Amino acid sequence: MTDRNWKTRTTLVHEGSRRSQYGEMAEAIFLTQGFAYPSAEAAEARFVKAGEDEFIYARYGNPTTRMFEERIAALEGTEDAFATASGMAAVNGALVSMLRAGDHVVSARALFGSCLYILEEILTRFGVEVTFVDGANLDQWRAAVRPGVTKAVFFESMSNPTLELVDIRSVSDIAHAAGALVIVDNVFSTPVFSRAVELGADVVVYSTTKHIDGQGRALGGVICGTTAYIRKTVEPYMKHTGGSMSPFTAWIMLNGMVTLDLRCRAMADSALQVARALEGDARLSRVIFPGLASHPQAALAEAQMGSGGTMVAFEIRGGKEAAFRFMNALEIIKISNNLGDAKSIATHPATTTHQRLPDDQKVALGITPGLIRLSVGLEDAGDLIADLRRGLDAV
Numbered sequence: 102m103t104d105r106n107w108k109t110r111t112t113l114v115h116e117g118s119r120r121s122q123y124g125e126m127a128e129a130i131f132l133t134q135g136f137a138y139p140s141a142e143a144a145e146a147r148f149v150k151a152g153e154d155e156f157i158y159a160r161y162g163n164p165t166t167r168m169f170e171e172r173i174a175a176l177e178g179t180e181d182a183f184a185t186a187s188g189m190a191a192v193n194g195a196l197v198s199m200l201r202a203g204d205h206v207v208s209a210r211a212l213f214g215s216c217l218y219i220l221e222e223i224l225t226r227f228g229v230e231v232t233f234v235d236g237a238n239l240d241q242w243r244a245a246v247r248p249g250v251t252k253a254v255f256f257e258s259m260s261n262p263t264l265e266l267v268d269i270r271s272v273s274d275i276a277h278a279a280g281a282l283v284i285v286d287n288v289f290s291t292p293v294f295s296r297a298v299e300l301g302a303d304v305v306v307y308s309t310t311k312h313i314d315g316q317g318r319a320l321g322g323v324i325c326g327t328t329a330y331i332r333k334t335v336e337p338y339m340k341h342t343g344g345s346m347s348p349f350t351a352w353i354m355l356n357g358m359v360t361l362d363l364r365c366r367a368m369a370d371s372a373l374q375v376a377r378a379l380e381g382d383a384r385l386s387r388v389i390f391p392g393l394a395s396h397p398q399a400a401l402a403e404a405q406m407g408s409g410g411t412m413v414a415f416e417i418r419g420g421k422e423a424a425f426r427f428m429n430a431l432e433i434i435k436i437s438n439n440l441g442d443a444k445s446i447a448t449h450p451a452t453t454t455h456q457r458l459p460d461d462q463k464v465a466l467g468i469t470p471g472l473i474r475l476s477v478g479l480e481d482a483g484d485l486i487a488d489l490r491r492g493l494d495a496v
């Protein structure tokens with residue numbers, strides 16, 4: 102991590118840059134699997150301990166990937182970071198690298214489908230016990246942790262798709278009192294509005310596929326944490342199991358970070374305008390946006406993020422048929438399932454991202470047939486509101 106005390110925007114433009122002997126302005130893509138050693142002795146020495154600017158094999162690390170890791174660690178406020186091939190490689194790596202049979206994990210129940218798969222299907226297959234709780238209910242977290250046995254707690258700081266927040270500070274306090282590591286999937290909160298580490302989280306994971314790329318081009322992920330955790334626990338697991346980020350992807354993510362702050366703030370401003378325009382519309386039974394006073398956790402959102410974020414969810418009266426008519430009438434907003442993209446995206450969670458869930462779980466998580474998840478992009482907010490009205494008029 103830098104000790105230069107740069108503000109966020111300076112960090113995002115400059116942190117981690119490494120220049121070759123040519124002094125190139127733009128970060129270079131070191132599109133190479135390996136590195137030639139000047140001598141056999143140098144190869145031996147590097148395998149004993151690689152220096153700060155020495156690399157062995159791209160699965161272990163690469164100069165372009167390292168630039169991205171240093172930039173995101175500086176933004177997140179962690180000592181180090183490890184870049185991964187996808188967000189799921191990051192979630193899997195953060196958990197599996199530190200757990201063994203007999204350990205206990207407490208997790209929020211409202212999770213991205215693949216995160217749920219790792220916790221429910223994979224960890225349990227190897228003898229890790231997992232307890233699921235309602236993430237917003239602190240009493241359930243308190244009751245679930247077992248001092249000395251619970252090794253990690255896991256949650257998404259803002260849940261998908263119903264935008265419910267977990268109180269990072271309170272859950273971290275509960276977890277730390279039991280001796281557990283706090284691992285936060287921070288995708289929906291965005292790296293710009295995240296204060297997870299400041300609030301007590303030990304490890305933050307991102308799917309960089311979302312806001313960090315920001316233009317829907319490449320899959321990627323990253324695990325941020327202390328030097329000891331990243332280099333002694335995560336790196337050995339990741340480098341031997343093959344989930345490292347490619348240098349080309351790292352270059353895309355590095356460039357995404359340059360505009361990350363500007364983009365997230367512009368998208369959050371538009372999300373607030375969109376949420377305000379939708380709230381009170383008679384064709385909707387519910388508008389969910391953590392930046393609206395009507396959100397039950399508006400005060401927590403303000404304290405934890407200082408923003409409502411870039412996602413809006415709303416429920417159209419008339420169920421699936423009405424929701425589909427709405428989506429099919431949209432002209433600017435695309436029907437897809439990514440988020441954090443410059444292009445606004447509408448998703449129908451019940452039939453796509455959360456299709457696999459049994460009906461009773463959908464009900465429990467608030468994933469109703471009329472629910473739409475909207476990722477607000479960089480288009481003009483007025484144009485987006487007009488597009489949403491066009492959709493609602495078709496209902």
Ligand SMILES: *Cc1c(COP(=O)(O)O)cnc(C)c1O
Pocket residue numbers: 187188189190192213215216257261286288289308309310311320321322
């Ligand atoms: C997208 C997403 C992931 C998975 O990331 P990939 O890059 O698609 O592997 C994990 N968690 C959350 C909250 C996500 O939105």
